[in-house]
Amino acid sequence: MVGVGLLLSDAPRSVPPEQQFQDILRIVGEAEQNGFDHIAIGQHFLYGDLRWLQPVPLLARLAAHVGPDTRLVTQIMIGPLYHPVMLAEEIATLDIVTEGRLIFGVGVGYKSDEFDNLGVPFSERGSRLNEMLELMPRLWTEDVVSHHGTHWDLDGVEPHLRPVQRPHPPIWVGAHAMAGVRRAGRFADGYAVPPGTPPAEVARRYRVVRDLFAERGKPFGPQPLRRNIMIADSKEAAVSEYARVAQSRYISYAQRGHELYDAEKMREEFAESIKGHVVLGNPDDVVAELTELVTTLPVSPLLVRPQWPTMDAEETVAVIRRMGRDLLPSILPLPARSEIPEHLGAPAEEAGAGR
Template sequence: MVQVGLLLSDSPRSVPPEQQFQDVLRIVGEAEQAGFSHIAIGQHFLYGDLRWLQPVPLLARLAAHVGPDTKLVTQIMIGPLYHPVVLAEEIATLDIVTEGRLIFGVGLGYKSDEFDHLGIPFRERASRLDEMLELMPRLWSEDVVTHHGRHWTLNEVQPHIRPVQKPNPPIWVGAHAMPGVRRAGRFADAYAVPPETPVDEVLRRYRVVRDLFAERGKEFGCQPLRRNVMVADSREAAVAEYARVAKGRYITYAQRGLDLYDPEKLENEFADAVSGHVVLGTPDDVVEQLLDTVTALPVSPLLVRPQWPTMNADETVAVLRRMGRDVLPEVLAQPVRTGLSASGEPG
């Protein structure tokens, strides 16, 4: 059956960090009660007016808070900002602490200032991520590793931390652009689809990933796909509420380098600008749209974001409870599609 995951949000810095953490614990507990089986969190550094709790220590703490079947997901970590040895040991340790419930989601990053602050050339981020995705599985599985690459050199090093999951935790590569899709096909276990990608484009990208998996002798199965969700008593109310809680963040994304949006259109025609990837409306509307997606594509888990920084914990809990009551039962009862046919259509 289709599984559903929750994407945790960042919070305004005006919220004390200890309150943010307590809110996370409350939200995660409500999500599990509602039927969410995956808890995911992204990453940013030196983010200004908002605060991201860093995923590795937060997920380590959540491992003791959630049930034994709940998966914990880094969705996504900015891989090129790390040395691969540091990241490999962090992820291996996190897999141990989560008792094998970790999924490692990683991507390029898009904010050039983060790279500037950490002294990493922004133009090198693709080659760095490719090299680390080649190297990290070796650090997780080989007794002695020698590596001479473009960015890093290791001579007969002896890795000392291996993950619980063998040979390593599932690797999801997230990407907006086609080179990142091909990177997922070459190195990852799954391609994590961002919410802005329409269904027909998702299918095109899945074909690319499937073919590259086949070159590695890897089976193409269900893939994680992200969607933003807003449920209300009417479609008009859902549109208005989504604009209230999310419009400012979309404009900020556009201003900070995510070139998928036109700031002017977001400001003046918000509903139209985001209509292609937001699932919103009444519970029946949302169920219909989500079922259309999971019946058309081999998707699981479906990762949804019901929370934005402008929402307090009470508002988020109310959305989660409504989704648990009115939306998730039908989605969770839906059998998953298992792959693509030889022609590239859902199998």
């Protein structure tokens, strides 16, 4: 069956961190009551006027707050900012604390100032993550590890932490660029698709991942996919509400260096600019579009974001309850498919180069 996950949000620094945490506990509780079976949180550092609670300690705390069938997801951590030994031990510990319910989502990051502030060359983020994804599974599974790579050297170290899940927690790689898609195919267990990716492009990317899985002897199955969603009584109301809660965030993405967004267009032509980046409309519209998506493509879990920094906990709870009433009862019973439809998207050979 198709899983459905909730993506937790950052919050304005004007909200006290203690209140942010209490709001998260309430939001997560509402999410479980309304049928969500994955809870995910991303990561940023020194984020200006917004605040992220860091995913490892937060998910460790949430492990005691959610039920035994709820998966906890780092979606995503900025891998190249870490030493691989440190991150491997953090993730192994988190898998132990969550009693084997962890999914480790990781990516290269896109904000150069985070790398500058932490003394990591931004230009090396891809090669660093590749090397980490080669090394970390060894640190989770081998008794003695020697590694001599481009960025790190280990000589006969003896790892002392192993995760609960064997051989290790599922690894998802999130990426916009095709280089990241190939990284997922080469090193990971899943490719976490960004929210604005059109279905034909999803299929094209899935073929790249599937073929690289095959080279490793790994079966291809349903993949995690993000979609931003807004349900209202009409499409016009949904567009208006999405602009109210999300427009400033899209502008911020553009100003912070996200290559997919143009700040000026987001200011002047928001409704036009978000076409393809969000599923919105009345309940029938949203259910129909998402049903078409998950019955056409091998998707599970479907990851949705109910909250933006402009929204308080009351507004977020109302959105979660509406999703629980109007959306999830139609999506959760659907069987998750494993095949990529041959008619959809370009052949994998045509996939272009990325960073």
